[in-house]
Amino acid sequence: MATPVIMPRQGQSVESCIIGKWHKQKGDQVNVGDMLFTYETDKATFDEEATVAGTLLEIFFEEGDDVECLLNVCVIGEEGEDVSAFRPEGAADEAPAEAAKEEAPQAAAAPAAVAAPALSNTAKENVFISPRAKNHAEKLGVDVRFAEGSGPNGRIIERDVEALAQSGVAFTKAAAAAAAGSTDQFEGTGIGGRVTTGDLKKPVAQAVSEAMAAEEGVAYTDTPLTNIRKVISKSMHNSLSTTAQLTLNTSFDATEIMAYRKKLKNSAEKLGLGNITLNDIVLYAVSRTLLNGHEDLNAHMLDDKMRRFNHVNLGVAVDTPRGLMVPTIFCSELKSLAEISAETKDLAGACQGGTISPDLLTGGSFTVTNLGSFGIESFTPVLNAPQTGILGVDTIVQRAKEVDGEIKYYPAMGLSLTFDHRAVDGAPAAKFLKDLKNNLENFSVLLAK
C-alpha cells in the first residue's frame, strides 16, 4: 500500500516549509533511512528520511515550493499504485514544471504591514492575469497567486497586484483563513514576509515599505539572500533603527575561573565535566546575576511597556555556515553549570547541523555572544531586540595591576555590554557589569550560593 510522506511540522510556530533539494526522483527505489529531500524554514534546514521502502511514486512539489506543513509531499509504494488520492490541494498537476515557474515569492525584505484578506487565501496555480499586471508583479516582487482578480471574469489586473503589494506579499493559508474579514493590519514575519497566524495577534498601526527592485549589473555577482540571512538582516536593522543602544566595556581578572576550569578538565572523566568552557562559566555567572537586582536587563522593551521575565532565558549566539543563530537556554538560572554547558553544546550542534527546532530559536530574555576565540578585545554587540541587553565576551589579555605595591600580571577577560538606553540607564547597566565581574572573579563563592 502506498504511503504518503508529509511535510513535517518543525515546531508549533512553523506553518510551511520550503523544499530545498530532492535527493530522490520520481520512480527511484527508496530504502528506509534514505534521504528523500531537504526542507527549510527561515531559520533552519532539515532532512527528511524515508521511513518505508518502495518506489517513489509521485512528487507533488518541486524544489523551491513553499509547502504547508502536514501536506503530502510525495508518495512511496509499489509500482503502478494509484496516488491520486494523496494529491494535496494546490499541488502541481502532472507537469509540476509549470507550477515551479510561478513559485516562491520574491519576498520583500522588510516586514510588510498587511490589510486583512481582500486577498485570496489560497495560492492559485492557474491564474488569469493581464500582461501589465504580470509585469507589475514581477517588478514589485509579489506572488500573483495570492492576488484576488477583480478584473473581468476574475482576471488579475494591475490594481489587484497593487493591492497585493500595498498590503503585503501574502498570507499563509491558515493566516488568511483566520484573518478573513478583519480590517486590522498585520506585520508579516513568516517566510518572505508572509503573514502567519502568529502575526495576527499583533496588529501594527501602519503599512510598511515596498519591495526594492533588484538591480542587476555585470561587475558583481548577485546572490539572492537566504531566508535566514533575510531574517538576520531584518532583525539587525530593526534593532539598530528602533532602539537606543550603547555599549559599556570592562574586564575582569579571569585567574579564578581559569583555575576552576583547569580543575574540571583534570577531574574524573566519569563526571563528564571536562568539556565545560570559560564561556559556559560566563553563561552561568550571567544567569545568576541578572535576577539579582538587574531584572531590567532580563526583559523585553515593548512599545508601551517593559516585560520582565521571571526566568533567565539565555540566548546564546552561535555561528553556523548559514549565519548567526541564537538558540535559547530556557530557565538557565535553575540549571547547573554542567547542565548549562551540555545544553549549550547540544544547541550549537543542532544549529550547525541545521536541525535546531524553531521553537528553541525564540523566547530569549538576554543574550550572550562570544567573539573571544577570534581574539576580539572589545566590540559592540547588537541588541537582539526587543531584548534590553546583550553581553559580548571578549578574549583574554595579560594586564598588569598593582598588588601590595608590586606590579603583577593577570589574565584579563573583556566584557562588552550593549543595552537599550530606553529601558535601562547607564548606571544600573554599569552596576550589572560590576556585579557580574565580581561574581566571575569570585566564582567559587558564586557556585556556593
Add this chain to the structure above:
Amino acid sequence: MPKSQFMDPDVLRQPGFVEFEPIPVNQYNKTIKEESKNFSKEDFMRIYRDMAIIREFEQMLLDIKTKSEYQGIAYNNPGPAHLSLGQEASAVGQAYLLDKNDYIFGSHRSHGEILAKGLSCIHKLDDKELLTDMETFFDGATYKVVEGKEKDKGNVKDLAIDFLLYGALAEIFARETGFNKGLGGSMHAFFTPFGIYPNNAIVGGSATIAMGASMFKRINGKPGIVVSNVGDASMGRGPVWEALNMGSMDQITQLWEEGHNKGLPIIFNFFNNLYGMGGQTVGETMAYNILARVGAGVSPTQLHAERVDGYNPLAVIDAMRRKIDILNNQGGPVLMDTLTYRMTGHSPSDASTYRTKEEVDKWAEHDVLVNFEKKLVEAKVAKSDDFAAMREDIRERMMKIVKLAIDDEVSPRMDLGKNPNIIADLMFSNQKIAKMEDRTPDVLIPKEENPRVQKIAKKERFGFDKNGKPVSKNKVYQLRDGLFEAIIDKFYEDPTLVAYGEDNRDWGGAYAVYQGLTESLPYHRFFNSPISESAIAGSAVGYAMSGGRVIAEIMYCDFIGCCGDEIFNQLAKWQSMSAGVLKMPVIIRVSVGSKYGAQHSQDWTSMCAHVPGLKVVFPVTPYDAKGIMNSALNGTDPVIVFESQRIYDVGEQFHEGGVPEGYYEVEIGEPDIKKEGKDVTILTIGATLYRALDAAKELEEKYGISAEVIDARTIVPFNYEKVLESVKKTGRIVLASDACTRGSALNTIAQNITEMAFDYLDAPPVVVGAQNWITPCYELDAEFFPQKEWIIDAIHEKILPLPGHVAKTNFTETEQIRKNKLGV
C-alpha cells in the same frame, strides 16, 4: 438653382413636341481618288503602316498567349491580353489628327489606341521634342533599352517607334522598364507625354475621368481635346450616362463665364464592336439598336452624334476632322459610335460560343488591312510588294522589341527583395505644392471684401470667454468656419482649384460650409453638379490627373456607395498604377449625417480606410478642421475628408488662443491628445470625441478614474507612437467611433495596439462602435450610436470593473457571441 434663370410656368406648360434631327449612320462614301487631295502617298502608306503595326503587335500577343511563342521566340505571359485585332482602322483613324495636347482615355482593350495615338504623335513631333520626351521619362530608363538599336541609326522617329512599342510591351509584360514600371499592365498602359492617358479595366471607367480632363481644359483654357474611348457595352453603366449628362450640363454654356462657356472639348467615343464580353449589345443586352441614338436623348445638340464606319480608316479620319471642328467652334460634347469588330474573343480564353463562324468569316472578308491595301493598289498609290515589304519590316521590328522586352537583364521586374518599399513609396506622392499652376486665380472680388470673411472676422476664435463660459453659437468661430477659411484661402492661391458637388453654389453646400464662396468665385470654378456622384468623383480624378486641384463634395458619406468605383478603383489607384507619373490632389468632402435614418447617417471611414491609396481624415474641432484642410489642400494626394453634421457649429475648445487667423497645417496622420489622463485611454474617431469627453468627466467625478482622451483625427495614415505611449502609461484603452462595430477601422487600430503594447496592457483594447444595424430614426439615436454610458459600461465590463457601477448596456461576452452568431 440660379435666380437668373426663371422657371416660367406660362412657357413650361405650353404643349408641343420634342423634335430630333436625323442621326448620320455611315455616311462617308469617298474614294481614294477623291481623298487624294487630302492625303499624300506617304499619308496613305503611314495609315497602312500604323494599322499593320497594331495588327502585328496584337498577333504577337495572341501567339504568345495561345502558343507561348512568337516567330520562334518562346515566352509565357500570364497577364491579361484583351486584343483589338480587327479594330485597327478605328484606332488609327481616330488618332490620325490628334497631337500630344489631345488626351485619349481608354478601356481594357486599348493596345491599338495607345499605339495609334503614339505613332500619330511621333509623326507630328519634331526630333528634339521626341528626344526630350524619351530621355526624361523615368530618367531614360525605358529609352536606354532601345537607344542605338533602331534599324535606321540616327533616325529619331524610327527610334521613337521602337520606344513606343517597347514601352507598351514591357508594361504588358510587367517590366520595370515599361511605361508604368509594370504596375499598370495590359489594361492600364499609358504614356502621358504623348497625350495617352490611362486605360481602364473598369468597363466605362474612363467616361467620367475623361470628362473631368475636358473640364480641366475648358476651365483652365488649355489647348487640345479629350477623347473618352469606351466600348458599346459600357452604355449599360450608370457612370457613363452620368458623364454624358454632366459633360453636357446647361450651365457650361448658359452660366459659365466668357472664355469658359463653350461646351466641353470631349468626344465620347464608343468603339462599338457589338459585344460586351459575350453579351451581344444589339438584340440582346441593350435597347438603343444604333448606339448613336443615345446622343439625341442627352441634350438638344444630340451630342452631334453619328455612327462612323470604323472599318474604314478614312471614314474615321473624316468624322474626327468634323468633330474636332465642332469642339473648337461651338463646343462639345460629341458622341461617336465607331462601328468595328474584334476578330478574336474577349480574351484568348474566349471560345466565342456566342457567335457563329459564318459571322466571324464574313467580317474577315472585310478585313481592314486587306481591303485598305486593295483600295490603295487599285488607286495605284502603291504596289502589293510595297505592303508585303512593309509588313516584313514590321515583323522584324516586332521580333527585336519582343526579344528586348522578355530579356530579364535589360527588362527586369521590380526587385521587391532588394527594395521592399518600391511600391509602398508610390502609394502616396506626399508632396506639398501650394499652387498647381503659377498664374493669377480667377476671382470676382478681393478676399477681404467677401461677406463671409468679414463675418468670420467678428467671431470669437476660441469657444470659451475669459471666464471659461462657452461663447454663444452665433458669436463663436465654428468648425464650418475653419473649413471655409482653409478653402477660400486656397481659392485665392491656386488658380486651378475648383469645387463642385450637389447644391454647392447658391445654397452654400447643404451644411453652409461654402456659404459666401459664391460671392468670390466665378461659376466655372465653383458650381453645382448634377446629382451624379460617379461623375462628381470620376471627373475630379480626371481633373487632377490633368494637372488641377479639386474639392469634390459628396453630400452624405452614404452616397459613396454611388461612386464606389470612382473613389476606390480610380481615385485611390492612379498615383501608384502610374508609378508616380500622375498626381492626385483631390479632396473628397463627405459629411456623416445624423437625424436622417439608415441611408443618410453612416460613418464609412472604415470602408475608405480599407482601400490602399486614400488618405482618410475626420477633423472634429475648428482648429483641426482648418489645419487638416490646409494640409490636404496643400498636398498632392487624394484625401477623403469626413465631416460630422452633428458638430458643424462647434467652437474650438482645445487649442489655446483659439483658431489662428493665419495659415497653419495640422499634419495628416497625427492623433491629438485632447485631454490628458493616467488610468485609461479613450481613442475616438469623429464626433464621438465629445461623448468620450463626457464619459471622461463622469469617470473622474464618479469613480476617480482619470481618462486620457485622444482624437485620432486621421485614420490613414496613422502614427501609433502617441497612442502607444498613452497606452503604456494607462495600460487600458477603449476605442470609440460612430462606425458600425463590425469591420470598423478601430478594430485594426486595436489589433495593432495589442501587438505593439501587449506587455503593457491590463485588459484587451475594447472597441465601442455603433450597432451592426440600420441606423434608426433620430429619436433612437442613443440606442444605435456609442454614448457616454456605453464607454463607461465597456470599461466596467471588459477592462476595469468600477465599484458600484451598474451597467445599462450589455457588454458581456455572451452577448458578443450571440450578436455575432446572428450577424448583428
